[in-house]
Amino acid sequence: MTPSAPSSDTPPSRRIAEDLRAAIKAGALAPGEKLPSERTLAERYGTARNTAREAIRLLSEQGLVTARHGSGVFVREPQRLLRLGSDRYSRANRETGLTPFRLEAKRQGKEARIKVVAITRERPPQDIAERLGVRADEESVLHRENHYFADEEPVQIVSTYLRWDEAQGTALIQPKTGKDGIYGRLEELGHIMTLVRDEITARMPTPAEAAVLDLPSGVPVIEVLHTSLDQEDEPFEVSRYVHRADRTGLLYELPVE
Amino acid sequence: MTPSAPSSDTPPSRRIAEDLRAAIKAGALAPGEKLPSERTLAERYGTARNTAREAIRLLSEQGLVTARHGSGVFVREPQRLLRLGSDRYSRANRETGLTPFRLEAKRQGKEARIKVVAITRERPPQDIAERLGVRADEESVLHRENHYFADEEPVQIVSTYLRWDEAQGTALIQPKTGKDGIYGRLEELGHIMTLVRDEITARMPTPAEAAVLDLPSGVPVIEVLHTSLDQEDEPFEVSRYVHRADRTGLLYELPVE
DNA sequence: GAGTGGTCTAGACCACGAA
DNA sequence: TCGTGGTCTAGACCACTCT
Structure with missing residues (x-):
């Protein structure tokens, strides 16, 4: 001004x-x-x-x-944003056979690629443990880390955490989780997703994140801590999304009252 | 890693x-x-x-x-985040007589203050015009700019845009808009808020924003472009929120399916 | 006044990219 | 090869804070 x-x-x-x-x-x-x-x-x-x-x-x-x-x-050239809508968790979208990310990438004529970086049993970080309702001092979770690319450019890092006692011995510990992905398997385990909670913050990337996402300076990341709740209001999956902010927009539509 | x-x-x-x-x-x-x-x-x-x-x-x-x-x-000391929940637009909260910001500040024992910076008739920015459904080449909107403080520290800049032809001559062009704020007045004009759409991005602040928000370097801002839709699915209010990211978290809860 | 960060100078050499 | 940014040196003076 x-x-x-x-x-x-x-x-x-x-x-x-x-x-x-x-x-x-x-x-x-x-x-x-x-x-x-x-x-x-x-x-x-x-x-x-x-x-x-x-x-x-x-x-x-x-x-x-x-x-x-x-x-x-x-x-710097303004980038077209990948718009991740709040319907990205819906079953209707799941039934297209495309994950939300692939769907959005396709809308923009970009090729989506997902790289499975790690699938390990771990002690969860404090914030994850709180939300998933597991102990932070034990190897109580399965951690799946994926990197997402659009046209070979990295755009997000996703860490998904599941209860180890549930995931153990199922397709959830495999790189390929089968039809409808992890949510398909979690449904077979009795978890119908009925409510999601997304907690959103933004911050500057760590050097490690900047390296993975190939970030130039002056570009922050958006961090989404996502919790899925089932029909009994129990959390059964928590994920941390780290998006490069110059390529990503989030969209939430909600009815009022 | x-x-x-x-x-x-x-x-x-x-x-x-x-x-x-x-x-x-x-x-x-x-x-x-x-x-x-x-x-x-x-x-x-x-x-x-x-x-x-x-x-x-x-x-x-x-x-x-x-x-x-x-x-x-x-x-740097980690800051406790003001958590702005997706229920912040709900009428139930409106009826507490506190605006969402005051409510959240109070929850944290902080004193909220809102400074009315400007109330002017303007030509809207392109993105606002598109969402509000007005012309960008005319002075078609009323622009209200407010700065929000928690314990005298600035935490967000809010620019609200309303159709000029509706706002003209009403309390909407006054600093004090009366009971239930602008949404109260807009309801009297026949707009019942039934759906909100929030588009979220993050970026580094402009120098002007950094000055207003008193931002140290390395702190991004979260920008929320908010649209309120009425019972006829018509947009009647668009606001741009600029939050300092180290003091603000957004929370969205939504049912799936 | 002493110690701190903020800004600047006038050089230097290196690493990378494009022609 | 040449122009570009990336890093560094060894100074200097200023503005601010604290005591």
């Missing part, structure tokens, strides 16, 4: 950043376009290269530009 | 950052605790001060630490 006068006392690095930001917002620097090089900016503003570099760092922290080593700094 | 061996070829700044990150995760550096000063780190690792500084910058980008000018760099 108030441009707050990038006046004389604002340091050069911010001045440069302000100018570039304005140029980007005004469209003078279009998405995908290359910014002047650090050395050029430095000369143009009569500063040291590090000062121009600091300006660009500020922009990249804001998610406006991405540096590509060896080739330049570019205005 | 794989610590990926912070080996000999990783640059000193990352090495320092890795070490500090490990110390924080292990609890050797507790939340609220002060890190060694940049000059101390530089000496300890035998580098220039700028290199130690770069390490700290990496951590602050990850949201792990906050620098306080003149006093030091501190491990």
